[in-house]
Amino acid sequence: EIVLTQSPGTLSLSPGERATLSCRASQSVSSNYLAWYQQKPGQAPRLLIYAASSRATGIPDRFSGSGSGTDFTLTISRLEPEDFAVYYCQQYASSPRWTFGQGTKVEIK
Amino acid sequence: EVQLLESGGDLVQPGGSLRLSCAASGFTFSNYAMTWVRQAPGKGLEWVSHISYSGGDTYYADSVKGRFTISRDSSKNTVDLQMNSLRAEDTAVYYCAFKGVSRFYWGQGTLVTVSS
Numbered sequence: 001e002i003v004l005t006q007s008p009g010t011l012s013l014s015p016g017e018r019a020t021l022s023c024r025a026s027q028s029v030s031s032n033y034l035a036w037y038q039q040k041p042g043q044a045p046r047l048l049i050y051a052a053s054s055r056a057t058g059i060p061d062r063f064s065g066s067g068s069g070t071d072f073t074l075t076i077s078r079l080e081p082e083d084f085a086v087y088y089c090q091q092y093a094s095s096p097r098w099t100f101g102q103g104t105k106v107e108i109k
Numbered sequence: 110e111v112q113l114l115e116s117g118g119d120l121v122q123p124g125g126s127l128r129l130s131c132a133a134s135g136f137t138f139s140n141y142a143m144t145w146v147r148q149a150p151g152k153g154l155e156w157v158s159h160i161s162y163s164g165g166d167t168y169y170a171d172s173v174k175g176r177f178t179i180s181r182d183s184s185k186n187t188v189d190l191q192m193n194s195l196r197a198e199d200t201a202v203y204y205c206a207f208k209g210v211s212r213f214y215w216g217q218g219t220l221v222t223v224s225s
Binding site: 056090098099 | 144146212
């Protein structure tokens with residue numbers, strides 16, 4: 001099973017700042033089958049990025065994904081008030097068994 | 110528009126059973142494998158079960174194997190999760206999801222609470 005470890009656990013930033021979230025895999029994620037989600041309280045996860053760097057439909061370009069192999073990054077270039085949420089990475093290379101990171105909370109400083 | 114609508118969540122006693130259903134619309138259901146993912150209160154996301162597009166192959170997380178059964182009905186465009194021998198640790202929001210051509214689709218979830 002591919003284990004995903006996200007860091008940091010919590011990121012305290014101000015609106016307008018840049019956020020950098022990390023997701024490290026216990027083994028290489030083939031074909032860069034890695035996705036990023038945003039989740040707000042009481043809501044389902046919202047897909048932001050798939051295939052490591054492709055933005056999902058309707059996602060603002062301040063969200064970007066990068067990385068390959070075992071190290072992946074989600075960057076939010078300038079935080080908007082609505083971006084404060086929990087973010088999860090997901091690997092789907094070992095389908096059908098998806099695994100998820102434990103989440104990074106981006107909170108207002 | 111793709112829609113996934115889960116139902117069936119409820120309060121159930123430990124050892125009890127519950128059947129969740131996910132109604133799909135807006136896409137060719139019979140072409141896609143379907144997945145259940147759950148999220149315990151205040152916790153992260155956990156993959157639970159998967160069924161192939163034909164229904165011929167099913168997979169389960171170790172935590173639910175032998176207790177949960179996934180099935181699908183392509184005449185009704187539904188995927189079900191039969192949950193037996195429920196435990197307190199099964200308390201969670203259960204999401205129905207699938208991977209499309211280039212994105213993932215999720216429902217809004219249904220809450221299962223296992224408590225006496």
